[in-house]
Amino acid sequence: MKSGGIGLFSLGLDPLFLARAVYGAVGPRPLAAASEHPILVCLFQRGAVDGLSMVVPHGDATYYRERPRIAVPRSEVIDLDGHFGLHPRLAPLKPLWDAGALAVVHAVGSPDSTRSHFDAQDYMETGTPGVKATADGWANRYCTSAREHDATPFRAVAFGPQLPRLLAGSAPSLAIDDLQAFGLQVRQPAARDKLTAAFEALYEGAATGLLAPSAAEGFAAIEMLKRTDPARYAPADGAEYPAGRLGRSLLQVAQIIKAGVGLEIAFADVTGWDTHVNQGGSQGSLAARLDELGRALAAFNRDLGERMRNVVVLTMSEFGRTVRENGNAGTDHGHATAMLVLGGPVRGGKVLGRWPGLDPAARFEGRDLAVTTDFRDLFGELLVRHLGAPDLRPVFPGREADPARFPGVLGA
């Protein structure tokens, strides 16, 4: 392996380049069965969402005992199954639950005990908890290992200025901050086209390395986007995305899905969950964030309509928060949290995962909700049963893929 790499290097080529060239060599082409591609949309709730107030264990008296000031009152919780209920501001998601298109996995998280945001986010994105040296993300490794997919620059797209760790790696992936501004920023369309053509010609001539194939991916993306005319997009069925970054991101995801350009994995960040101070109960700062989340997801579902039959949205967050409220009427960094899975393929209407309870003896290190579902088993289930991943070993090295451990969001 090593000597092979060196041999190729002397020719100005490296193995990674060869892998990339396979993708980059293929230009834009219409994707025949575009609407049939399964799609996974990942939303990262950065800052560690309080799973216990997002999906409230209202049947557990300990929840109310530990949170005298910030518990969501039982009378206001939207009951799901007699024990758990949605935060009232997630009401827009209740119809999805009733239709069986929303599942909750509770007490999910990382086997690593870190309570550092940045370590835990890294672990969740690299898919290798406890191993810091992993440079690439699990979604990128999935793209590398499962190549049975149309060559398209839009296979894996993050909506934001930077490529998140989750999508970083050798398979091509795009970071798009603003779909309308993707490309060369020249106001006059004719001048823009001329300059774009010039740069395209320049990079076609770059003989070695990744420059030529990467630029080709970019220009192919620009060309495909032009045909979809993102400036004129109107959400279907009167769907109204909430103002703010999340709504804008999901609207752009919907655009890209409807454009039929071969999207398989979309990613967006949702920030503002680090509620150390004045978290609030049914009202307050957490409620405001959940309100935006609920409305954005409902709008996305409505906008996509029929197309949701093959789309799954997954929320994730690096860890949960303390069972007991702190001195500032907030919560500190904890361990397990809850994740939402919604979409057509979901066998929903259920809160999945083993519930460890809130009894102090059952808590992780005596204070936090214990993890009973390893996040890799949830992500793995979606990759295998939704996207059709042939092999999880390269995606989650060190975690043996065992369908028996899948939480069952897509049925058995």
Place this chain on the structure above:
Amino acid sequence: MRATMVGRAVSTGAAAILAVALRCVAPAPLGAQGGAARDSAVQALNRLAWGPRPGEADRVAAAGVMVWIEHQLSPERIPDDALRARERAFTILRLDVDDLARRFVAARRDQQARRRDDTTATEAPPGRGTEAAALRRLGAETQQLAVVRAVLSERQLYEVLVDFWTNHFNVFYAKGADRYLLPAHIEETIRPNALGRFEDLLIATARSPAMLFYLDNAQSVASGARPPIPPRAVRGLTAEQRDMVAQRMPRGLNENYARELLELHTLGVDGGYTQDDIVNVARILTGWGIERPGQGAAFAFREWAHDRGEKVVLGERFPPGQGMDEGIRLLRMLARHPATMHHLSRKLCARLVADEPPDGCVDAAVAAWRASDGDVRAVVRAIVRTPDFWAPAARRAKVKSPLEFVVSAVRATGAVPDSSLRLARLVGRLGQPLYLQSAPTGWPEAQADWVNAGALLARMNAAVALAAGRLPGAAADLEAVLPNAVDHARFVDLVNERLLAGSMTDRTRAVILDQLRDVTDPAQARALAVGLAIGGPEFQRQ
């Protein structure tokens, strides 16, 4: 793997180094032909500096590239007045860690108050948010300072190595207390040691509060050790509250720093250590902590937290009861370990020569490391004296990082960073927000990590903006660098020579000429040609 390394190292003695040096100083760089000397100057300015400024390649070639390199290896003898004058505009350099810690606490309170305002839906009182904004501005200043130093400093090789070591001993600015600890990490830990002995640098980073916090060593205590809780801290508290205070105190070993010290900072991932070694390194370093903010937030050794038992690391026995001294002994041992020499030599060669550096330069660096006891100056000198550094295969073999791209573009066009903080923001938009790499690995070095479609488009946009005089944060007088020429062909020749150091391909030349065909306004032609040259493939390489 280790066995072969040791074997190789044993065979190379001081005599061999001398032989290598004598064999290699003479060839390419000192060639009599002007073209070859200029090419060598360009190679040196691309790798040992942040890219050539207008006319600089000719000046270095005329003075002799090896002379220039020797000069650069003694930065303390290079006057740097323009940069010094510029640095005076940076508030961050006048604030000490206590000032910064106070501002950090104020900013936090400010933010919390703002959240309360939001939730109670009252009008925010005037001034709310200003502390947080001030802290953000100081953060942006820290980032901008790195860009300004790279652009303006005459001590170019020194600034390259500062960047290298800052990245090697990466600290994540946005992790809690590192918001106030990081500036001192740069100014007092990295910069004074960037061209010195690796051992001194390693010990300095191990004592750096920013590092101790970033990799959690400040929280690592001997298992079973309990901190003395000052009575005033628990006075008047209930038993339950006392319990909570005790629970918040750090407990037990934290292996985070120990692991990265071996894997990233010294031996390397294949350095031959075991999990037991990691645990023992962590035990040795228990007690290496930080004073409270407000009391200087300086390094402090905490006797109560230190594990006084016996430890064994890589077969070396550390007898019980040695306190902080055993940590120093451990760091010295790691700094001199053959695996460290090899790991660091290879990493330096990956930065200075090629992503996958040839064995020749790595071996020369290892030999110099051994002979000089880890003198970074001697190691760099050895690398530039190998044929590998000057070989055609090494020329333009590396893709610029976003920071290298921005700094080299600003330098190539003779632009001057303005007083805004926007150049650093541009580097961030291109994918490398400075000091904000959360992983302890630092930013990657290989082209695969920097080249992607969105990133290239962003570079093209930045190039077009720079050429049109619209680059945020830097003003360029392009006409001074590229005066009008009699025709487009001559003008493109000039662009090739001044901006691309003669590397323009026929294809690029043809594309640019084609674009200029109908352009009659010389300013417009200049902007177009410069935008395409800097945004094009040749300028992405160095």
